[in-house]
Amino acid sequence: MLANPAFDKKLLSGSLIDGRWQSGSAGTFAVRSPHSGDILHEVGRSGPDDARRAVQAAKAAFPAWSALSVVERAQIMRNMHRLFVERAETIARMVTAEVAKPILAAREETFEYSSPSWGKAAEEILRYRGMLLPSTQEKSNNKRLVLGHRPLGVIGVITPYNFPTDISSIALAHAAVAGNTTVWKPTEYAPVACAMVAEMFAEAGFPDGVMNMVQGYGDVGAAIVDDSDVKGIFFTGSTATGERIARANPLRPMLLELGGDGPQIVLEDADVDAAVEGAVVGAFYYSGQVCTSSERLLIHEAVYDEFMEKFRKATAALRMGDPFLEDTDIGPLCNEATRERARAHVGDARAKGATVEQFGEEHALYFPPTIITNASSEMLVCREESFAPIATVIKVASAEEAITIANQSELGLVASLWSKDLAKAWRVAEALPHGTVNVNETSNYWDQLAPFGGAGKSGVGRELSQWFLDSFTEKKLISFDLGGPRADRRVAGGW
Structure with a gap:
């Protein structure tokens, strides 16, 4: 067995809030090797209070971040892509150590899926289009109806162990590039692999508070979901947990990727x-x-x-x-x-x-x-x-x-x-x-630029590419009257 990769011990802190690595307030938790059963490391355990502080940091960072041009946000995503490629082998080895994904599959995850997600998000936002709609309500050429998109605010991102850096990278990159800020609760089974991703945020150029991470268990995820300042939820995991999130999350956008069974x-x-x-x-x-x-x-x-x-x-x-x-x-x-x-x-x-x-x-x-x-x-x-x-x-x-x-x-x-x-x-x-x-293809095939999601109890919504942007932006219509000859607004039957 190859040696586990070295890493900065700050990654064991338990949380990254407002740009600072901080010890979790709920003690620590052990991460064991699924292969040997040995303890790999002890990681700071965040609690609900840490989650609330992370949400407040993300809320405070939202106005300035959402006001940045798409070109500036896209460049930061490209920086993340470049940094991720440089560190993909080290992160892959940590994925293998923590969740026992065979090393070739772990490299596939980090090199082919995780790192490109940031670059793809950059290109996607530059091509995310609005619409100019015709006026159909009256006999006039005075109106211009402009449909655009606005970010929601703070997005809670809760991700699983089986693709710990891939699924999180998709969610974080697309949520942030659209102008949202995030609070990420990664799987407790791959905390250091995920912290290695979070370590790149500052170097890539994300302002403090835009990307926050809290490590721990379900109580942390529940605190994120229950916080009224969180305006949207991304979750990948079990159907049972997804159903609980849906019940606790009325009238807020959700993207839930849940279970499957073939066939x-x-x-x-x-x-x-x-x-x-x-x-x-x-x-x-x-x-x-x-x-x-x-x-x-x-x-x-x-x-x-x-x-x-x-x-x-x-x-x-x-x-x-x-x-x-x-x-x-x-x-x-x-x-x-x-x-x-x-x-x-x-x-x-x-x-x-x-x-x-x-x-x-x-x-x-x-x-x-x-x-x-x-x-x-x-x-x-x-x-x-x-x-x-x-x-x-x-x-x-x-x-x-x-x-x-x-x-x-x-x-x-x-x-x-x-x-x-x-x-x-x-x-x-x-x-x-x-x-x-x-x-004529295995079920374990997907395209990172095609919509992904399920029906029934397999989830709500579609992720990847423009579909993720659709999930975590709000359509906004602005109607202009340019002036000119006034039209008779009465319908055929009068009013």
């Missing part, structure tokens, strides 16, 4: 080899700890046997081990709660008659790639998100049956569909309620 549908005319490859990535990438994972595989009976033979072989070839080794495919799960949910789902399926195949031995937080067959709809693996390397395979007789089963879930984030008949694929994709349907 991956493989029809009778699919390229089976490609579908198997897609299923391995879809079900087992980062040990299944991805909201876009293909937890349910719906395989047409005409190709079921061939698919299963090749899927088992490919699954058996996955290497489980130290996440710092570049040939590791499956590292440990991030925490005990995730492991216990995986155990419960597998145990429930086995007790209800399913066949369970595990390709490796469970030990500590390591949970082996698992294939479940002979599953039925009353099993937990068919009703809830496992968030673990578990693939539940169901044989179907038709595309219609696959659609019916796929639509039984209350979750609707990303579906994957495999067929050589693009007309059929088009119709099946339209019949699925999911926010995204990837045709």
